[in-house]
Amino acid sequence: MKEGNNVTAPPASIPKPPPLPTPRPLQRARDAAYKFIGYPSRPSSPHVGVRREALTQGVTGKARYASLTATQNATAIHKTGLEINTIAINERGTHALLGGKEIFKTVKIEDGICAEEVNLRTAIRSTPNAASGKPRQTYSIDIADVAWAKGDCGDYVAAATSSGKIILYDLGHAGFPAVQLHEHFRQVHTVTFNPHRSTLLLSGSQDGTVRLWDLRDVRHEANSLQSKRKFSGQSDGVRDVKWSPTDGVDFAFGTDSGWVQRWDMRNLKAAKVKVPAHTLSCNIIDWHPDGKHIASASSDQFVRVWDFSHNSKQRALWEIKAPHPVMNARWRPSCESSMPHDNGARQCTQLVTAYDREHPVIHVWDLRRPAMPFREMAPYSSAPTDLLWHSQDLLWTVGREGAFLQSDIQHAPKVIDKRNLSSFAISPEGDVKFVTQKRKQRRSPKHHHPSIQTSNNGDSLSVSPDTILLSRSWADDSLDHSFLRVAPAKRQSRSESAAAMDINNGGPSMAVLPLGVIMNNRVSFAPQQSMIIGRLPYHVDPDVFRDLARGYTHSVKLTSSIDDGLLRVIEDAFDSNTQLIASAGLHNRAQSVKIVAFITLNHLKVRAKAQLEKKVETHEHPRHATGQTALSALAVRLLAEHSESPEPWPPSVQPVSTLTKQLAAMDSTSNVPTPLARPVSDANLSAAQNGAQLPDPDNDEQLTLPPSLTAHVQQVLPPEISFFNSQLTANNLKSLTGTDRVDMVRRWSIQPKVPLSLDPVDDKPKLQTHDSNESFSFMVGSADSKDLSSSLGSARHASDPNLLVVPATTVRAGNRSANGNTNEDVAPPAEIVEIRIASRGREHADEPSSSPRASGADESLYSLPDEPAQDLEEGKPFILVELLTELVKDALKAGDAQTATMLVTMIAPLLPRTHPLSHQEVEDTVLTYTDTYALMGFLPEEIAGVFDKHLQHTVMAGLQPLQIESIMSCYHEQLMSFRMFTEAAYLRKLAYPAYPAVYEDYMKDNTIHLKCGRCGKSVQNGMARTTCEGCSEKQASCPVCRLNESPYRGGMLMSSCMLCGHGGHAECLRQWFEDAKGEECPTGCGCLCSG
């Protein structure tokens, strides 16, 4: 009977097809009899007729298990409960041989029913005598591998044991080992029979040898069979041996060290081909049915396919990167190619892999799409110990759980079905890429095989859609359109397939196409996917965004009173922004900004006029707005409520309890001298609180003690007045900004706050100066110079989010000296030192207090002073706040956080405090912010300070701070994604400390690196070495003294100019600028550093 007939016949109507085992009714009874009698009456001879039919199927390419209908699931299971190590199949595919430590039997599989046939183990055990009549030795065999002979030796099975013995059994005489082959002296890993001459047996062992045995000798010399050949020369164990499927004398094996070798059994000297295939042990090899290629799988998680037909230096032709160490791999039996011009030749591109013990999954891969498994299943809870293909669709596996399983691979889920077939990604620049693929709902048969068309499983029968999906094709089932597709997709005409069938029927042209032909000559195997790439709609043009981000003016320097200078500054800022927008071609936006600017300026002018009038009227007694809620008071009240509540509260905010405790804490944790906590006399303190005393810019090293928490509530209001009273001059403003900057630097990274407290016992002010030795140790050998100074200079426009903004130093030093400050401690160096210390978690410098509240006088930085009582906008067509809100809303609609941020940061400080938010809203907002700040570790007085300085104005002006915060953080994110770190850093600076969402993530883990002035790279090893790794340039020495240490005290502390980037010893520079009255940079670069 020819195979074509089997195939074409409708399964339902035809009787049992030939490849099925013929029922042997007496077999079972006979087996049972063996068990009891222990010796069969006659050896069961192989059924000649059946084998002949089996042979017509071809040796290598077994056809599909023909009784399988298109939708039948042939899954079958046989549970033994004993750990099974290995499995073998007989030639006809009807029986499986299972081997393990406590199991050794054959199982018959028929129509999804598994039944035990010969239990060799029981037979052996029940046989008390050996064949020679001597008492049988009792030993347990631990079977590592089994093999079932083919052809006329079909009753012989071989079992390899861990002790190094190979035991041959005749299934007919199940009780007796036919022969024991004992030449390997270490574990035998594998045995295999030659498929062409079934008497030849190969065994591979841990001892590094492969031995060839000939079973024909068994008959003559029982029990003492010598190996015919020994192939040695391996220094390590042989893990797997396989005969070539096409060449009867060739075989290949893989070794523990990753070699794969092909040998000719007639040549004992050396291997034909020897390839170092893997770095780790090669666990299994398998010949491709074409006889040329070998797949090797290894613990190094690769499956590689090699061409073993020639001996030349080579790389793997194809490889599959498996997810786990591969312990087992087998080519799937070949199937008909669905390509019309192959004329039904067979092809094989798929293999199955199983992994190490912890990974129970089994994958079927297709080499044509090696990046992803084709199908996947996990039949056991641990990995299968052995597997083999029964036929094209049926996979036999055995596992440690003791189950033999026949699984139908067609029913294993496809991996691609679990995957998303579409995916998209957006680049930070606004490009979007989108890839998608059509998922096939129904799998129509690709190969229009007659059997499918004539099948009864047509539409007339009610079949669930599930089974329709599974309509079996005799051809290449990997070519389903979602996984792989032949492009150009060619419709197969009926005639073509009929022609193919003709050839198929006409002759036994079952040749397997060489793998290379399939893989190399058809580039067209690829999933068909569509891709879209383009600009995201509503996304800003990256160039425009960059340009605007770079150019925008976000804030102007505010003064306390509105004068012409301020107005001009504001006008200029608006003008430049407008021009920038216009130059970007956004005339619409430019126009609206222009209008806002105009209205703002008008408003400011009106306000200035009103202010002037008012000043004349009530110069001496500024009236405090009675209706105005002080947010800080509210916040403090909320805080107090919180601390009373049993809820745990961050320790940093806990009310100041005992001074001694804090002092103790300070001593115990600080390893850095803390020179700044200078006590202030009580008189001083009360004076400051009464607001009678103006902040003294020259005296600002003095620490204003933050009021204690309990006293705070009553004392909130008076300082409020003093803010409005304080007359700031341009002169002290500058130093105050400096103060504030220091403050910011210090706060830039969150650190445990040291409670600043006054020691009441110690009356004497702690005039402890900064211990320079301590701090200098940070700078030792570091900062000689140009390199350092340029690094600081660039740090000013921090181009990296991690980079700290270091304030100008030399300039300030000059200022201070001009102010007649004769303090010993030079501020600039201390600032640098302080940063270093801050990174250690504690910090203090000889600058004034870090409490925002203490330096309340610089509030004008953040908002324009205003008299809330008087609404100057009455009767105006536009109310500025509303205008701003609408504009922001409009900008946000277009997703334009950039413009919104610009508008908010520009205008918000200028708004009048005449349209406060509703009371409820204010309370909610304050609550939110209080919580956030408290969680961030702000002290209560600092929180109050933040409210006073930043949020008070915003809320009073009628803007929702939460909205501003979200706008700014959105813009910040955009800036970061565009890698505009300088602008982002600037934005963070604007947001600090009121809007934590903007800066929060970037405040942590800041590190400072020096930047090499020559190559521009950061000096990674910090200040430990004085050379740059990038260009190995040495740091320049101090331009004044050229010495390692400054001749004028001060040690090695360095300072640098932010303008020219040159620097030197702080003391040397001081000498240069102060005493020697140097105007220019001491290096002679022409920079007016002190100017």
Place this chain on the structure above:
Amino acid sequence: MRTLFSENILSPSPTPAPQPNPFELLFPSSLSNASSADSTQSSPRQNEWLTQHLQNQQRAESETSNQANHAANGQRAPYARRKGNPKLLFMGLRRSGKSSIQKVVFQKLSPADTLFLEHTTRIETATMQSFITFESAELPHHLSATAPDFDHHAVFSNTGAAIWVLDVQDEYLTSITEMIHTAVFLAENYPRVNFEVFIHKTDGLSEEYKYETFREVRQRVQDELSDLGHGDRSVSYFQTSIFDHSIFEAMSKVVQKLLPQLPAMEALLNKLCSTCRIQKAYLFDSVSKIYVATDASPTFLKDYEVCSDYVDVIVDIKQIYGWHSQEGDGKAVSESSNQDDGDIGESMVTYDRSGDTYIYAREINDYLSLICVMGKGSSTDKRVLIDYNVGILHDALLQVFKV
């Protein structure tokens, strides 16, 4: 298997049997002290004679001195001693890492400190006395092994394995050429010397690059050797680095090939594994962290790392509480079961929450311990079975070594 022995040596003369109390003086002090003291103690003399060899002086003289040395050392015949101890010879180009390997493996130098090692100018030897006495020597590059004026016999006749160290981060083509010369020389003159190649300093290389160079070196050497007619000669290759466990694993495999008892031990371990459902069993030389045998299942570096770290812990604790078990059984999770001898050292540690998989350690003797990675299904209620089987293995091993 390729050893220096005829197969019958297996039973009659056991090997490196540690004498009753050879290390009592050494081990109570620090371990590193012990081995370094040992090496300093032995190296002058050995260097002396090796250098003498190099200068082509009479060999007999040194032989006698050597013999005297052994006679003093123990009851074994000098010949047996030379054969019995795995002797390794490191070769390779300048700065390829020979001394580092030697120092790290045998003298427990911290890998980071190997940076400061000086060039080696003469044959340096080191020994490590443990369960097995390892002897290693280093052949500096300028003393070419193939040079005619070189006393090959002195160096190679008692060498078990010649290890060529190849610096993969350097230009390795010259090294390969030299290696092939040496390998051919050895194959022709001393065919019983195992030739091993350490492809060294693989740390810090990408996987891809590692694989490529590994493959390249192996293929190249293989091709050259077959062209020279020694294609059947087996050369083993190992990727090593002193900064991880790979060097120890490679050394283990090298040493194992020199042990005649290996098949016996392996068979025992195989049996144990299959009976007790052990995933992987190692017999560790406790001091050197080299495993002298393992079962035949596929090895994973991961398993070895875990086990070797565990051995480290045990050894460290032993250092604290005394090397001899009578002085206190200070194990991490110690469950000392009082069997016949009463002083069985045994401990286990689990590393996942279910407790299903754990590591089981059992001392065979002071310097040999069995470390098993237990698989699923060998939970603690099977302990009786495990203990019994391990007890049997214990006895069998002692029989094998005839201690």
